[in-house]
Amino acid sequence: xxxxxxxxxxxxxxxxxxxxxxxxxxxxxxxxxxxxxxxxxxxxxxxxxxxxxxxxxxxxxxxxxxxxxxxxxxxxxxxxxxxxxxxxxxxxxxxxxxxxxxxxxxxxxxxxxxxxxxxxxxxxxxxxxxxxxxxxxxxxxxxxxxxxxxxxxxxxxxxxxxxxxxxxxxxxxxxxxxxxxxxxxxxxxxxxxxxxxxxxxxxxxxxxxxxxxxxxxxxxxxxxxxxxxxxxxxxxxxxxxxxxxxxxxxxxxxxxxxxxxxxxxxxxxxxx
Ligand code: NDP
Numbered sequence: 600x601x602x603x604x605x606x607x608x609x610x611x612x613x614x615x616x617x618x619x620x621x622x623x624x625x626x627x628x629x630x631x632x633x634x635x636x637x638x639x640x641x642x643x644x645x646x647x648x649x650x651x652x653x654x655x656x657x658x659x660x661x662x663x664x665x666x667x668x669x670x671x672x673x674x675x676x677x678x679x680x681x682x683x684x685x686x687x688x689x690x691x692x693x694x695x696x697x698x699x700x701x702x703x704x705x706x707x708x709x710x711x712x713x714x715x716x717x718x719x720x721x722x723x724x725x726x727x728x729x730x731x732x733x734x735x736x737x738x739x740x741x742x743x744x745x746x747x748x749x750x751x752x753x754x755x756x757x758x759x760x761x762x763x764x765x766x767x768x769x770x771x772x773x774x775x776x777x778x779x780x781x782x783x784x785x786x787x788x789x790x791x792x793x794x795x796x797x798x799x800x801x802x803x804x805x806x807x808x809x810x811x812x813x814x815x816x817x818x819x820x821x822x823x824x825x826x827x828x829x830x831x832x833x834x835x836x837x838x839x840x841x842x843x844x845x846x847x848x849x850x851x852x853x854x855x856x857x858x859x860x861x862x863x864x865x866x867x868x869x870x871x
Pocket of ligand 1: 611660661663667681682712
């Protein structure tokens with residue numbers, strides 16, 4: 600017989616998780632703080648978290664740990680935590696679970712709600728190697744024994760995404776200030792970003808060997824470029840928070856002796 604599953608939180612993601620579980624044939628109980636969220640079809644709605652804890656597996660998907668912490672009790676048999684947080688929050692919850700006799704797995708969802716239940720949804724999990732019902736949502740990938748690791752991967756990947764999106768929006772604003780529409784600029788942006796990603800493996804190696812000699816592009820020239828980008832933004836009447844922050848970080852590496860080195864040397868400033 601299939602496990603019974605509860606989903607706490609019927610937000611954009613929690614609702615999608617509940618629907619995917621129903622699609623996979625699980626008996627699903629749902630709970631949400633406020634009543635305005637619709638009940639996913641073929642689920643049983645309960646009015647207190649305690650009623651939801653009767654299921655074999657309890658999945659939490661609330662906005663933050665601060666929101667979910669007060670709800671957790673040792674009545675839970677198995678907790679699958681899909682609320683986003685920091686590695687330390689995940690480890691603390693794993694510790695709480697262990698000392699309360701609650702089976703625990705920590706997961707993060709690298710997908711948007713519309714992808715849940717399709718092979719495109721990647722679910723990273725850490726700590727406990729049992730993925731329980733995570734395969735109902737997508738492809739579960741175990742990333743390590745430390746319960747905090749899934750959260751660490753999540754934030755590292757999201758940080759990469761936010762930096763790229765921020766850079767794209769800055770670029771679109773810069774082009775827009777001269778009347779160039781995004782649809783004209785975006786194809787160039789896409790192929791440029793694709794090209795740039797091919798440089799990451801070598802950059803990664805340099806951060807490990809800490810050998811930053813370069814025949815390609817020295818930090819000096821990139822700091823000068825970031826100064827021009829910041830000035831151009833100002834000339835065009837834009838906010839320059841992003842290029843300024845990058846400029847300041849890169850310039851610090853330059854001042855600390857990396858001017859003739861590759862961009863990878865900036866990691867020496869970040870690691871401090
Ligand atoms: P939503 O804002 O759509 O939903 C938030 C949920 O949290 C609601 O069910 C809300 O309940 C509940 N909640 C907030 N505060 C409290 C509280 N104090 N007590 C009880 N319940 C509370 O967010 P999402 O569904 O998009 O996100 C949920 C989690 O999933 C987050 O951790 C997010 O990082 C993660 N995630 C989301 C992705 C996405 O694309 N949406 C992608 C990957 C991860 P109420 O209805 O009562 O307000």
